Amino acid sequence: MATANQIMAIDRLQKWFTPNRPIDLPEYMSGRLDLIFNVKEAINTQGLHVILYGDRGTGKTSIAHVIANMIQEPDRKDGRRVILVSCDSSDTFSSMWRKVFQEIMLTQRQLGFVQQSAAAITGTMDNQVSVTTPNDVRLLIKSFPNPTVVIFDEYDRIPETSNARHLIADTIKLFSDTNVKATILLVGVATSINELIHEHQSIGxxxxxxxxxxxxxxxxxxxxxxxxxxxxxxxxDGIDYKIAALSQGYPHYAHLLGLWAGKKAVEAKRDRVTHKDLEQAITAAIQNVAGGIREDYEIAIASSQPDNLFKDVLLACAIADKDSLGRFSIKALREPLSNILNKPNIRAVAYQGHLYKFCELNRGPVLKRTGNRRNYRWQFVNPQLIPYIKLDAIERGKFTSDSARVL
Known part of the structure; x- marks a missing residue:
């Protein structure tokens, strides 16, 4: 049974290591100072709006929450207000903005931002006010007395078939052309803004x-x-950078491994985290990884054949040398797979079929293929799987956590 001191120690750890929720206060944020500065500079530039994009799991939502708290000015009567809402797959242009105005009524009123005239407008929206065009939004935003920043998180979840993305682009242009005192910040998973916003050339x-x-x-x-x-x-010494290397760029894994290594130290009634604690934390981290990553991995490697190579080929994909976009060639798997299987000079014919199957829907797909037949390139659909695959390999004894740091 845990003692009171152990319970309090775990509570302190869980305050600072948060693998299952975004960070919202600046004091809990690590790194990203240049990026946060750039976002703030853009927000402070009149007529400029912001698109924050990147791979899944890179901390975009945490950055958005931290920025929202940093630029909110509740103590100033004429201060800036920030509205942050999350999008979902059922959203339309109208429902997105209704979320914004409902959020104003629920939370921002407490800060004294909403004047009576504006409150009357938003308070009767469901029955009287139409929000179907960019100009409808402009008129409603102008009814508020304070400069406004509207953050749409998980913007990538807006359906491609929806006209919402066209209308958001039109709204950004309208806000800029008419000097509306409001900034739109879009946050979403994408490799380029082409995947998030339509007609972006017209609002470049x-x-x-x-x-x-x-x-x-x-x-x-x-x-x-x-x-x-x-x-x-x-x-x-070295635990901080060892966890960093195992995390492969993704803060979720740093928080996850940091939390569980700390818990292992608490179990041993210590306030010093050791390398042994970290080794023991890897199993717990694999079991508690977020975002369906474990399920995606199991689907990708599923087979009724006990001697199948799916797990080993996927590990070779995780280890293989990649370009700046995370892509690898079929030849790049030869050396890591030979080492994993302890079979020198393994031929591509032994594993190329696995790559094609990893691109099929019944295995996720876990990989996607680009290029032409003579020069195919492969990459992970969700790069967050890469550190998970390596942690799983450590647990299976394929290599040690020290050797994994350089893979």
Missing amino acids: RNISQILVHPMDNAELAEIIQKGYSNSGFTFE
């Missing part, structure tokens, strides 16, 4: 495109350093 001068790259090792190590320091823990 009105938007700041900010790509959220995976975090570098120094930023990920800072998560560990700050988390343990503020939780009252110390750690053995």
Whole structure:
């Protein structure tokens, strides 16, 4: 049974290591200072709007929440207000903006932002006010006395078939052309803004495109350093950068491994995290990884044949040398797969069929293929699977956590 001190220690850890929810306060954010500065600069530039995009799991939602808290000015009568809403697959242009105005009535009124005239408008929206065009939105936004930043998180969930993306582009242009004191910030999973907003060429001068790259090792190590320091823990030399390397750029894994390594130290009644704690934390991390990653992995490698190679080929894909876009060639698998199977000079014919199957719907797909027949390139649909695959390989004894750091 845990003691009171152990329970309090775990509570402190869970305050700083949050693998299952976004960060919302600046003091809990590690790294990303240049990126946050760039977003704030864009928001402070009149007529400019922002698109924050990147791979899944790079921390875009946390950045959006932190920025919202940093630029909100509740103590000033004429201060800026920030409205953050999440999109979903059922949203239309109208429902997106209704969420915004409902949020104003539910939360922003407490800050004193909503004047009576504006409150009357939004309070009767469901019955009297139509929100179907960009101009409808412009008129409603202009009814509020304060400068406004509207953040649409998970914007990539808006259906491609919806006209909402066209209308959002029109709204951005209208806001800029008519000097509306409002900024739109779109946050979504994408490799380019073409995947998020239609007709972006016509609003090119009105938007700041900010790509959220995976975090570098120094930023990920800072998560560990700050988390343990503020939780009252110390750690053995190298653990911070070891966790950073295992996380492969994704803050979720740094928070997950940091939390469970700390919990293992608490179980041993210590306030110093050791390398042994981290080794033991890997199993717990695999079992508690978020976002359906574990399920995606199991679907990708499923087979009724006990001697199948799906798991090993997928591990080789995770280890293979990749270009700046995360793509690899079929030849890039030869060396890592030979090492995994302990079979020198394995031929492509032994595994190329697995690559094609990884691109099929019944295996996720876990990979996608680009290029032409003479020069196919493959990449993970969800790059967050890469660190999971490596952690699973460590647990299976394919290699150690130290060797995994350089793979």
